[in-house]
Amino acid sequence: MEQQQMTWHLQTLFLKGVNDTREAVSWSGQTRRVSQRGFLNHSRSILGWNSMEIDNVRDALRLPSLHFSTYYNDKLRRESTNKLFSSIPGYVKIVEVGPRDGLQNEKDIVPTAIKVELIKMLASSGLPVVEATSFVSPKWVPQLADAKDVMEAIRDFKGARFPVLTPNLKGFEAAIAAGAKEVAVFASASEGFSKSNINCSIEDSLVRYHEVALSASKLSIPVRGYISCVVGCPVEGMVSPSKVAYVAKKLCDMGCYEISLGDTIGVGTPGTVIPMLEAVIDVVPIEKLAVHFHDTYGQALSNILASLQMGISTVDSSVSGLGGCPYAKGASGNVATEDVVYMLNGLGVKTNVDLQKIMLAGNFIRKHLGHSSGSKTAIALSKITAHASKL
């Protein structure tokens, strides 16, 4: 059965249970009357929870909406002989960029304690990497002027890695002094964006990043490399794949262990992203690549799916879809982590990320910022749980 149909059926099943109509819809679409206990047993068996004790009706109603896709789609994936599925990696590493990419673009400066709490919540959700902040000029990005305080506060946090952005040696040295164990440098595939973002040409930036990489290697500090504007630039328009491949190779050669390809203004579609990835894969091993999509035109998930089908297994995302870039007017947030996890669960791909915990982190930061969620998954699932909690 189609995934969407399954989703619909399961949601219908639970909503009907919530409404206490005691009607259950089976996978074949037939409706039958069941007792509340029967309804739970029916749901439980569909979900493969035969050994699981469900003591509380509310829990029973709440859990499936968050977890059903993993079970069903693991099964679907196993059964599928479809080539499109089989090229998708079995595990995807999610790099959470919300505390950095998300908060750098907020109008009001977020207090350090809120940032630290957000990072803590994200790290405890199973995310392997949470980008914490940037050691950039506070005149350029005042929102992250407290980078040192953030790093000192999270020094002893366990469970995830906490890389930080460093645009030059000054930033690198400050980051290391504050306890950073991993850094990221950020170049651009377009000259116009390089100038507006870091006030220098692409070539000059590569010289600076080479210096950072050399210092980092002496301290055994891993360096991630970003490339912005991989399909389009707010200053120059379309960007050719060969320019992206050129910068990617330079970053790889200077020792970056991973290169994240950023559609900074979210204009890409699979039609432009795939040729760009093909050009980069020609010069950089695919296992070193990550994708970083902003969702300005609603294309991020399709672009991620296309990237996974090409064999990429690292995806950047931002809790609740926070973000944008201060030097890319009109760019919306990154793809929401909740939406990525939901899709990967649906594909039977492991992430080790607890969707419910990510949603809690999203609620936490959204409440503080006073925005509504940028995650469709978080909005949909919170409607279902809110409904269930009224029982």
Ligand SMILES: CC(C)(COP(=O)([O-])OP(=O)([O-])OC[C@H]1O[C@@H](n2cnc3c(N)ncnc32)[C@H](O)[C@@H]1OP(=O)([O-])[O-])[C@@H](O)C(=O)NCCC(=O)NCCSC(=O)C[C@@](C)(O)CC(=O)[O-]
């Ligand atoms: C690169 C610079 C510093 C050049 O800035 P500049 O003004 O050309 O640099 P400068 O060397 O002339 O220094 C000017 C002042 O900044 C100070 N300074 C210099 N470096 C640092 C530093 N590291 N930390 C703290 N202070 C620093 C320096 O000490 C001096 O202070 P002053 O003497 O005027 O008091 C500046 O342009 C900058 O900080 N840019 C950062 C922009 C930024 O953070 N953009 C957002 C991140 S990129 C992004 O979001 C894209 C990404 C990664 O997510 C992927 C995607 O979506 O595409």
